[in-house]
Amino acid sequence: MKLQRKNRRALALGALAVSGALALTACGSDDTGGKSGGGDSSAAAQAGNIDCGDAKGQLQASGSSAQKNAIDAWVKQYSAACKGVQVNYNPTGSGAGVTAFLQGQTAFAGSDSALEAEEIEQSKKICSGGQAIDLPMVGGPIAVGYNVPGVDNLVLDAPTLAKIFDSKITNWNDEAIAKLNPDAKLPDLKIQAFHRSDESGTTDNFTTYLQAAAPKDWTYEPSKSWEAKGGQSAQGSSGVAQQVKQVSGAISYMELSYAKDGMSTVSVKTEAAEPVEATVENATAAIGAAKIVGTGKDLALELDYTPSADGAYPIVLVTYEIVCDKGNKAETLPAAKSFLNYMASEDGQGQLAEAGYAPMPEEIITKVRETLSSLA
Secondary structure (H helix, E strand, O other): OOHHHHHHHHHOEEEEOOOOOOOOOOOOOOOOOOOHHHOOHHHHHHOOOOOOOOOOEEEEEEEOOOOHHHHHHHHHHHHHHOOOEEEEEEOOOHHHHHHHHHOOOOOEEEEOEOOOHHHHHHHOOOOOOOOEEEEEEEEEEEEEEEOOOOOOOOEEEHHHHHHHHOOOOOEOOOHHHHHHOOOOOOOOOEOEEEEEOOOOHHHHHHHHHHHHHOOOOOOOOOOOOOOOOOOEEEOHHHHHHHHHHHOOOEEEEEEHHHOOOOOEEOEEEOOOOOOEOOOHHHHHHHHOOOEEOOOOOOOOEEEEOOOOOOOOOOOEEEEEEEEEOOOOOOOOHHHHHHHHHHHHOHHHHHOOHHHOOEOOOHHHHHHHHHHHHOOO
């Protein structure tokens, strides 16, 4: 039995995870790929003294759209130091990213779900003498954004969310929503529930939460693909966020960095005394209790989706960078290690909160750094 599915059924816990390419370019006039001192010294200092090592050429990666805004921030700094490297990250979604990596098309993949047992086995074909591993790099809450005129504060619990996304609650003035929001003026307005059309680790984590916290109301198996009936779909985190902004009555789930520009987000009622907002700080509180359940160099995490601690936001994802522990391609390994080491560095992790993400807890990111140093 797959580790993730076994944990979900037995413990109500989830094994979390991290067409047209988005080219995030770290390039410049110097194409020699030298040390960080090869460019403007002030720019290199601003970039956190990044060690480019022998990195050069193009670095292809794809996967999680949830971490796209974090990748943007990292590449901006990395480009100031490593003039000879061009990083091309395509936010195709976790499922497509893992597939591309397993086909040998990319140096690493971003995934909001940890690899499954058969995927690790499959990876041995491209990781010569090794296998793929999960490195947790980006954390954050999965916000539930909504567009309901006249309602700026909205509280929902897991059973109500499950019924909304399973088309069992279809109007915003439904009795179940009104009971949770006695002071809100809920309109007689149809609910427009949007889900991801692509295979997504965000969907996997969101549906894992629904099954764990509302098992009687959410009877579908957690999955990267949407299993429930009804609703509407859009491509990627940016796609569902755009629908929420444009459609009156809309609601969807997305990584917090996409729930901006005035979008309202749901506060989730848990067993804690007060409903919990989707914030970086509240996500960090939940991620800090995560346990490493991967074996060897694999750092897959397990997190409780039904926390009772005050301020612990229950719908959290971790984006993993997936690489080979051994057998990485010689032509891209220096650039991959250089870029991933920056992502995991103190400076790199320090970029996350400003971009709306949660940095990894120190004991976890320390293990990531140790693992990165041993990649071959």
